[in-house]
Amino acid sequence: MLDFATPSIIPSADHPASYCNSLTEYSRRTTITVPIGSVPLGSDYPIRVQSMTTIDTMDTLGSVEQAIRMIEAGCEYIRITAPSVKEAQNLENIRKELRARGYDTPLVADIHFTPNAAELAARIVEKVRINPGNYADRKRFEVIDYTDASYAAELERIRDKFRPLVRICKEYGTAMRIGTNHGSLSDRILSRYGDTPLGMVESALEFLRICEDENYYSIVLSMKSSNPQVMVEAYRLLVHRLDAEGLKPYPLHLGVTEAGEAEDGRIKSAVGIGTLLEDGLGDTVRVSLTEDPELEAPVAQALIDRYTRRAGHAPIPAIRHYPIDPFHYTRRKTHEVANFGGINVPRVIADYSEIPVTEHEQLRPIGHFYLPVPDKWRMNDLGADYLYTGSRPVSFMLPNGLKEILDYKTWLTAGDRVHQFPLLDTATYLNLRQTPDALHPTLNFVETRLGDWSEELAHALAADQAVVLVVRTENAHAMAELRRLYVDLINTNLTCPVVTLRSFADRQGDTLQLYAATDLGGLLVDGLGDGVWLATDQLPAMPMEDRLATANRYNSIAFGILQAARTRMSKTEYISCPSCGRTLFDLQETTAMIRKRTDHLKGIKIGIMGCIVNGPGEMADADYGYVGIGKDKISLYRGQQVVKKSVHADHAVNELIELIKEDGRWNEPENEV
Ligand code: SF4
Numbered sequence: 001m002l003d004f005a006t007p008s009i010i011p012s013a014d015h016p017a018s019y020c021n022s023l024t025e026y027s028r029r030t031t032i033t034v035p036i037g038s039v040p041l042g043s044d045y046p047i048r049v050q051s052m053t054t055i056d057t058m059d060t061l062g063s064v065e066q067a068i069r070m071i072e073a074g075c076e077y078i079r080i081t082a083p084s085v086k087e088a089q090n091l092e093n094i095r096k097e098l099r100a101r102g103y104d105t106p107l108v109a110d111i112h113f114t115p116n117a118a119e120l121a122a123r124i125v126e127k128v129r130i131n132p133g134n135y136a137d138r139k140r141f142e143v144i145d146y147t148d149a150s151y152a153a154e155l156e157r158i159r160d161k162f163r164p165l166v167r168i169c170k171e172y173g174t175a176m177r178i179g180t181n182h183g184s185l186s187d188r189i190l191s192r193y194g195d196t197p198l199g200m201v202e203s204a205l206e207f208l209r210i211c212e213d214e215n216y217y218s219i220v221l222s223m224k225s226s227n228p229q230v231m232v233e234a235y236r237l238l239v240h241r242l243d244a245e246g247l248k249p250y251p252l253h254l255g256v257t258e259a260g261e262a263e264d265g266r267i268k269s270a271v272g273i274g275t276l277l278e279d280g281l282g283d284t285v286r287v288s289l290t291e292d293p294e295l296e297a298p299v300a301q302a303l304i305d306r307y308t309r310r311a312g313h314a315p316i317p318a319i320r321h322y323p324i325d326p327f328h329y330t331r332r333k334t335h336e337v338a339n340f341g342g343i344n345v346p347r348v349i350a351d352y353s354e355i356p357v358t359e360h361e362q363l364r365p366i367g368h369f370y371l372p373v374p375d376k377w378r379m380n381d382l383g384a385d386y387l388y389t390g391s392r393p394v395s396f397m398l399p400n401g402l403k404e405i406l407d408y409k410t411w412l413t414a415g416d417r418v419h420q421f422p423l424l425d426t427a428t429y430l431n432l433r434q435t436p437d438a439l440h441p442t443l444n445f446v447e448t449r450l451g452d453w454s455e456e457l458a459h460a461l462a463a464d465q466a467v468v469l470v471v472r473t474e475n476a477h478a479m480a481e482l483r484r485l486y487v488d489l490i491n492t493n494l495t496c497p498v499v500t501l502r503s504f505a506d507r508q509g510d511t512l513q514l515y516a517a518t519d520l521g522g523l524l525v526d527g528l529g530d531g532v533w534l535a536t537d538q539l540p541a542m543p544m545e546d547r548l549a550t551a552n553r554y555n556s557i558a559f560g561i562l563q564a565a566r567t568r569m570s571k572t573e574y575i576s577c578p579s580c581g582r583t584l585f586d587l588q589e590t591t592a593m594i595r596k597r598t599d600h601l602k603g604i605k606i607g608i609m610g611c612i613v614n615g616p617g618e619m620a621d622a623d624y625g626y627v628g629i630g631k632d633k634i635s636l637y638r639g640q641q642v643v644k645k646s647v648h649a650d651h652a653v654n655e656l657i658e659l660i661k662e663d664g665r666w667n668e669p670e671n672e673v
Helices: 060-072 085-100 115-121 148-172 187-193 197-213 228-244 262-278 293-305 360-366 408-414 426-432 455-462 478-491 509-524 544-564 587-598 649-662
Strands: 048-052 077-081 107-111 127-130 175-181 219-224 347-351 368-371 376-379 386-390 403-407 420-425 444-448 467-471 498-503 531-535 573-576 605-609 624-630 633-638 641-648
Touching: 048 293, 060 077, 060 085, 060 293, 077 085, 085 107, 085 115, 107 115, 115 127, 115 148, 127 148, 148 175, 148 187, 148 197, 175 197, 187 197, 197 219, 197 228, 219 228, 228 262, 262 293, 262 478, 262 509, 262 544, 293 509, 347 498, 347 544, 360 368, 360 544, 403 408, 408 420, 420 426, 426 444, 426 455, 467 478, 478 498, 478 509, 498 509, 509 531, 509 544, 531 544, 573 587, 587 605, 587 649, 624 641, 624 649, 633 649, 641 649
Parallel strands: 048 077, 077 107, 107 127, 127 175, 175 219, 347 386, 347 531, 386 403, 403 420, 420 444, 444 467, 467 498, 498 531, 573 605, 605 624
Antiparallel strands: 368 376, 624 633, 633 641
């Protein structure tokens, strides 16, 4: 593999990150407009919502009815798979029936491997999506050593295969998405660039240059991955490369592939999509959940809605020197304070300031539970690390290494200097820091906002090895303001660990998990944050039962965000495809069944894919794969390698578990009750 480094980015006052308009003022990236039927796409228009049908494309009425449910749920484009010419042809019937029923929503044909289906579909629907990883290539998982000449010859072969489609799109006024997927890069791209964001970007640019050579510009671009960190880096790099090469600012379609289902799927999607939307990137959003497609649109809409009133937020000082590499993950350098920072995983702080803890059972919602027989405390994989109890110390000894954070005044009189630590505001900390014995000798939490930042604070932190900062903000452009504070810390070489605290009024519904995942995940994917703390000021108004349920929910969301940002793996990771017309089994049912048997296998990644055509590629970095290959037939994978072929669906889950056992990665689930 040649060493193609990411283009060197020299952050400067004029262009601090070179992938977005501003890191401190919300501003949507300006793009060209791409006409797509009656719903144009680009920065002159609202950010669009879209999704994909899951019914067999040959089932015309089923597809139409599902498309209508999706449109009524908010989808502005409907994507339908066209695996071969016969499905591409049937798009005509689906389109006619939809139009006859009064819906003019543009249709998008989803193409993999079949240029002839693409060329037919481009004459029928408003947009085609091609995957540059498999449009002209069939993956053989081969590493070929390309010379410059043989690589150029390959590109010429691709040009010959791809050019007819471009010309048809141009003639028919059909738009195109060049949609790279991390999991299905071609052998050619992998050989030269590796499995990297740069490879993803180059994969799209090779096809884009062919389009531009044909003077065809109705193009939308996407860089999807099931790993939000990779996906964020790839989109940023794409924008940077478009600008650097003088290519047009094409609209972006945002998505995290195979995000999974329920809370984990929503959090993973928000960490990827929300992070980019915060910086003004993205013109259409597809959230891929292993759920019915009409359930995806409201999630996408909730992510988008947050930005309709974002402009005009409280000002944030501009960044003169941006020290973070937006294209490669690097964790901010910190020294260790207690179990924060250094090489420790980010910690989770549970907010119990409005929950007086008097009984063991009250800690169960945050993963610590007491078993009367055999008279022992246990902790599950979502056991919080710290408990913030404000002015109400817990009345018994905390279990499992769980520690307590108290408001400073309460801490002074609480008396336990081993398990209890104080929380101070910045002014109190600065006043007391030189008073003997006023602070804890090893761990003090200091709450800070960007407005508290001062030279005095910087000097104090530089001289103090016993502080963990707790940063928070009330700015509507929260992630950017918090990031700004982290930038000051890095630029002044301060290495104290930092916990990010976000407080939300909303304690229910999708928005809490989506917004928390965006704000905290957006920092974590850039290596910022040694702990997360979710809070709400709504607790006092709730009955105690609801307060405990809220604590449970916040705790689960906090761990989910750390997992999605790949900074702390505490659960089994499911990379399950959203299903489509190619799907060979009931994905929702199968995913639930696999989850039920394996969700105690912390840190293991299991891909559950509906078809053999895209499945193995799409499950990217999964440790094990469960892939449909025919009716009731499953192939099981270890990494990218198929190890059990054509297993009957009735015993495929047992075989999967056997495989995990053979690898010594199985353990029996523990019973919490
Ligand atoms: S992996 Fe799933 S979503 Fe992707 S093409 Fe196959 S069945 Fe459809």
